[in-house]
């Protein structure tokens with residue numbers, strides 16, 4: 306019963322946060338200057354009718370919301386319009402149907418563009434996260450168990466260095482080494498114009514393209530995971546129940562696995578979930594260096610093009626993934642720690 | 649030796665055990681210095697002394713569980729004739745809990761908060777291959793919990809769902825899981841209120857009767873000692889102050905430290921007695937006085953006490969005390 310209350314409470318909060326994000330996201334982009342019609346104003350070839358047509362196409366001819374014609378510049382309007390005929394409620398209505406508007410740049414639905422890119426990012430981030438989490442946690446446990454030995458210090462210095470390397474710089478160095486020494490592809494997801502005999506060969510090609518960006522990603526994140534895991538395990542190892550476990554005659558491996566690991570995973574779960582949520586967007590630098598056609602790259606491009614609907618869609622996607630990742634972390638946390646369920 | 653135990657089989661024979669704590673750039677702290685005692689089947693030995701006098705260190709070294717700074721620098725620990733200090737890591741791990749189990753100070757944190765009580769008990773049974781199959785294992789866990797007065801249906805609960813007293817009972821159940829010869833209880837009741845304390849001690853006594861358990865009870869409460877112990881080892885600053893049967897300790901204490909501890913202990917039969925406490929502080933282990941370690945706080949110390957450490961004098965067959973006054977008498 307208590308467990309259900311906890312669950313509902315957390316889901317409720319996630320829901321409210323998403324509603325708040327939708328509001329913020331909508332109004333933020335109305336406050337920002339510029340829209341495609343106004344960009345067109347400077348183009349002498351566009352007739353007034355053409356500009357009006359553009360505005361109508363993107364729904365910009367309607368008031369932002371009751372009482373406000375536009376927010377930037379701030380222009381008040383009639384409060385007695387039908388709310389369903391305002392930009393805000395049209396936006397919300399579209400959202401509920403899974404539509405995120407139309408890109409100013411490509412004129413295609415934003416939702417389609419995002420989904421395409423999202424899978425590429427998930428591929429890259431997923432591979433990098435799994436590797437860095439696995440390696441980081443393992444290294445962290447070993448370093449903590451061997452605290453203040455050469456092994457520990459080596460892992461510590463290595464992780465600190467990896468953590469402090471600038472992502473961009475590391476990517477370029479790896480790109481350089483990987484392509485010169487190992488002949489790995491330097492850009493994109495598949496070899497352009499590649500002709501593949503079967504799906505297996507195509508996947509192999511994608512795999513080869515994945516190596517360098519994944520490696521960069523792993524190096525960037527492994528240090529953080531290792532350092533946090535190390536200090537958490539060190540804390541846990543000084544707990545009384547670890548002494549009990551030793552007194553019970555358990556082996557080092559059993560103590561680490563059955564007593565230290567699960568207790569140390571509690572703070573890790575939160576950090577991993579947050580990182581997972583953020584890295585939907587956080588791969589911007591790596592995707593740019595390796596021309597990986599992911600979300601990060603498209604956000605980067607959309608900023609340059611002032612493609613507001615695309616950015617708005619991407620931000621919403623990122624925010625929702627962070628919120629959902631947090632929700633998952635909370636639920637996982639309550640599964641791992643019975644005390645959370647009780648309180 | 650109390651008569652009842654003089655001819656019981658010898659379980660544990662600790663001889664001249666010394667433990668240092670070493671840390672870089674600092675002189676070694678002699679936390680335990682040349683301590684000897686024996687434990688026989690069914691005996692309850694009380695280990696008393698102010699906090700910091702090395703009780704926990706002595707107990708941990710019996711199971712070779714000292715923290716990394718701790719070093720056993722001399723002595724022997726024989727369990728049924730086998731020297732525990734010369735066993736390999738793997739061999740001592742087999743001895744732990746199976747032959748000697750330990751209940752730690754502060755049961756609050758001695759149980760893993762994210763695993764159920766039953767799970768933590770079953771873990772040690774499985775480790776030492778006591779129960780053959782799942783059904784036997786489950787039966788054993790229920791039996792253990794009921795033995796210490798916990799309803800068996802609470803085995804799937806977590807430590808935070810137990811009260812302090814119940815957690816300590818669960819620890820005791822866990823200690824009994826592999827039917828050990830010896831249970832070491834390091835201040836098992838310190839964090840508990842008086843009622844629960846009495847219940848836990850009562851439980852230890854019952855278990856001794858039922859299972860023939862030998863117990864080392866670490867405490868600084870002389871009342872507890874009087875109630876349930878057979879023999880008493882009084883420690884001061886890492887050394888043995890006095891070692892005798894409980895009767896001798898109460899009726900004929902020879903070491904001034906023991907005498908003062910008894911004076912400091914409120915006599916429940918005479919509540920008007922003023923509570924006295926021993927003035928001063930126990931010595932710092934890295935800066936011990938040259939003579940008797942108790943001399944700086946001793947009201948009857950004389951010249952010799954301040955520069956010569958007293959040996960352990962044998963006063964009768966089972967009465968040892970380390971005090972110069974004993975010799976001159």
Ligand SMILES: Nc1ncnc2c1ncn2[C@@H]1O[C@H](COP(=O)(O)OP(=O)(O)O)[C@@H](O)[C@H]1O
Nearest residue numbers: 669679698699700701702703704705715717933
């Ligand atoms: N891990 C350690 N490192 C260094 N000194 C320690 C350590 N543990 C205990 N000591 C010292 O050893 C002495 C004995 O401690 P302890 O055995 O815990 O005493 P007691 O259990 O009687 O209170 C104390 O002076 C304490 O400061």
Ligand SMILES: [Mg+2]
Nearest residue numbers: 703704705753
């Ligand atoms: Mg202690």
